Amino acid sequence: MGAHYGVAVTARPSAPTAVDVVARALRDELAGVRARAVGGRAPRVLDVGGGSGTWAVPLAGEGCEVTVVDSSANALAVLRSRARDAGVADRVRAVQGDVDALADIADGDGGADLVLGHGLLEYVDDPVAAVRALAVATTPGGAVSVLVAGRWAAVLGRVVAGRVAEARRLLTDPAGRWGAGDPMLRRMDTDEVRTLLERDAGLVVEQVRGHRVLADLVPELPDGASAGAELAALEELAGDTPPLRDLASRIHVLARRSGER
Numbered sequence: 001m002g003a004h005y006g007v008a009v010t011a012r013p014s015a016p017t018a019v020d021v022v023a024r025a026l027r028d029e030l031a032g033v034r035a036r037a038v039g040g041r042a043p044r045v046l047d048v049g050g051g052s053g054t055w056a057v058p059l060a061g062e063g064c065e066v067t068v069v070d071s072s073a074n075a076l077a078v079l080r081s082r083a084r085d086a087g088v089a090d091r092v093r094a095v096q097g098d099v100d101a102l103a104d105i106a107d108g109d110g111g112a113d114l115v116l117g118h119g120l121l122e123y124v125d126d127p128v129a130a131v132r133a134l135a136v137a138t139t140p141g142g143a144v145s146v147l148v149a150g151r152w153a154a155v156l157g158r159v160v161a162g163r164v165a166e167a168r169r170l171l172t173d174p175a176g177r178w179g180a181g182d183p184m185l186r187r188m189d190t191d192e193v194r195t196l197l198e199r200d201a202g203l204v205v206e207q208v209r210g211h212r213v214l215a216d217l218v219p220e221l222p223d224g225a226s227a228g229a230e231l232a233a234l235e236e237l238a239g240d241t242p243p244l245r246d247l248a249s250r251i252h253v254l255a256r257r258s259g260e261r
């Protein structure tokens with residue numbers, strides 16, 4: 001699995017590349033699915049709000065059977081084109097629909113081994129209903145991977161950009177928004193994501209990590225490869241170390257549905 005996962009939505013072009021802790025968590029999860037699979041069956045991935053395929057296309061390239069459910073016809077058109085270009089069109093199913101209607105869309109095969117909700121909870125009307133839908137679409141013993149914008153990183157980002165009034169609103173607004181024009185309906189902290197997945201969706205949280213704790217704060221590195229490697233190693237450590245973890249641009253949680261795998 002390559003470090004290109006998730007880059008399209010996370011990285012500023014000038015920012016140094018960080019170790020992708022999310023890609024690593026998914027890779028480990030899928031290795032477990034493959035090890036348990038009967039008859040070499042391909043892992044089934046359901047990517048809800050998968051958009052243009054930032055995660056879905058590389059996962060299909062790794063041999064997964066991926067269904068993307070997204071409410072945007074435009075995003076799905078880009079997804080189909082990217083899947084064709086990558087030679088994985090036969091392993092990517094694109095379905096236009098809302099997370100609220102996931103139960104009607106899911107193909108009735110007992111659920112997916114891995115369900116992604118990356119960059120989704122910031123935009124849905126009802127996050128509790130959304131995480132419940134993700135959980136129900138997961139096969140017993142399977143995993144749900146959620147990636148959501150971190151509210152504290154947004155505060156720091158606004159201050160660094162000199163937008164102090166917006167930073168204050170982000171800090172005090174219960175939903176972590178900077179104002180009415182904010183395209184995101186909410187940002188979350190680690191406790192909020194954990195509560196959603198455990199209390200509201202009945203999942204067991206196994207990992208909580210910060211995705212891009214430091215890299216988005218570094219405008220450029222003094223010299224190439226070794227500084228990049230040092231930052232990547234530090235990033236990985238910070239993503240696992242509260243309270244630095246909780247300051248990440250995005251919070252990643254891997255949670256499991258109970259039951260026999």
Ligand SMILES: C[S@@+](CC[C@H](N)C(=O)[O-])C[C@H]1O[C@@H](n2cnc3c(N)ncnc32)[C@H](O)[C@@H]1O
Nearest residue numbers: 009049050051054070071072098099118119123
């Ligand atoms: C920020 S993009 C994230 C794309 C991709 N998951 C990623 O991480 O790169 C959010 C996506 O969620 C989709 N979306 C928003 N609300 C949705 C809903 N209620 N049901 C399904 N998809 C939704 C949008 O169309 C968009 O493609």
